[in-house]
């Protein structure tokens with residue numbers, strides 16, 4: 001008999017914070033992309049802010065990569081994070097193309113308060129004081145919110161405008177979903193060996209990522 005898959009900490013925490021998770025993955029902005037009612041000025045605001053965010057996210061992922069090499073249990077962990085970093089390289093190119101397509105000049109975009117606060121949060125997570133299992137939980141949550149949100153825009157019955165399917169495919173595609181599952185498995189494995197204190201911190205960090213993501217979508221309202 002096959003052993004039933006053990007339910008991890010992350011799923012337990014997601015159940016506990018379900019309404020916040022839904023707020024982060026089914027925000028009005030995302031729903032408006034899916035139903036085609038999206039206001040294009042909102043999309044441009046999001047595009048400019050997210051470009052700035054991704055530039056801050058790169059050093060965070062690089063920090064996870066360094067820690068994966070030193071602290072992960074399995075050699076393949078580093079490869080998963082390296083894959084994430086490589087796709088960020090493509091992503092920055094994609095943003096630049098979208099910027100010119102939509103007439104958004106990133107050199108004049110200023111990070112809004114929610115964006116600055118999210119960056120500060122990422123920076124704090126790069127401290128060596130923060131346990132690796134906590135960092136990985138945050139990393140998974142950041143990626144998973146985008147994966148779930150944009151996959152929703154591509155799901156059955158969507159009316160997503162053709163010019164926005166590129167954005168939705170970027171994070172909503174199956175490869176990105178698999179990558180998020182790989183990150184989740186690494187995080188779960190690290191959480192299994194984490195101290196009680198680290199578990200408390202990881203749950204808190206998960207909640208804070210979800211709050212930052214909600215605040216980030218809120219910026220699109222202008």
Ligand SMILES: Cc1ncc(CNC=O)c(N)n1
Pocket residue numbers: 050053054057091142143145146213216
């Ligand atoms: C605010 C935010 N959260 C998560 C992501 C997805 N990760 C990398 O692209 C993103 N682009 N922006």
